[in-house]
Amino acid sequence: MSDDWFRRHSWTETDQAEFFARLGRSRTPFHKAQYVRIQAYELHQAGGARYAREALELLDTIVESWMGDAQRASVHHQRAECLRDLGRDVEAIQAYRETFAEQRRSPSYLTNAHLDFAWWIAASGMRELFDEAMSVLDEFSRDGGITFPASVYLAEGARALIQHARGDRDVASTHARRALDAAELKHTGLRYHPTVGVVRRRDEATHAMLTSIAAG
Helix, strand or coil, X not given: CCCHHHCCCCCCHHHHHHHHHHHHCCCCHHHHHHHHHHHHHHHHXXXXXXXXXXXXXXXXXXXXXXXXXXXXXXHHHHHHHHHHHCCCHHXXXXXXXXXXXXXXXXXXXXXXXXXXXXXXXXXXXXXXXXXXXXXXXXXXXXXXXXXCHHHHXXXXXXXXXXXXXXXXXHHHHHHHHHHHHHHHCCCXXXXXXXXXXXXXXXXXXXXXXXXXXXXX
């Protein structure tokens, strides 16, 4: 494919040399920022924690050089995910907050940062951030249109875990059942992309907790 050069799943010296050579021929700061952001995403998705540091370095290049031309909310969101994998929790929280601030400035473009943040906070038991997690879920959850099962699973699962930790068992059980129902869906109803947005991966320990909460 013609775009393989910025969708690499390895990051050898050869990969880096070829990538930056092609990047140098990109015409505008906007395109440079886009190519680097996509490459960081592909690398992190392919390698997880193994490539989190390299992906973060790419994203930091955007912050330093082309942030004014970048999709800023996405850059901050991706940085947050990398920082989480690196165990740099304080910086990850700040990167999430920068994502939310950017989305408030440009409300027409939203990421799924609110879902990732709330799930992380809830599953990790960070009680001091429970209110913030619930607040961003309320603020950035989309009304109307298509809501994918994976999004429902994360949102309802986070709410269930937080409410259960707070002792509100009945409300927690309702949210947990909604999350589990979403996890079981194998078809979104979309004609041409019926499996886009279904739950493909789940943390089994957290899923077991949701099952227990749903049972009351």
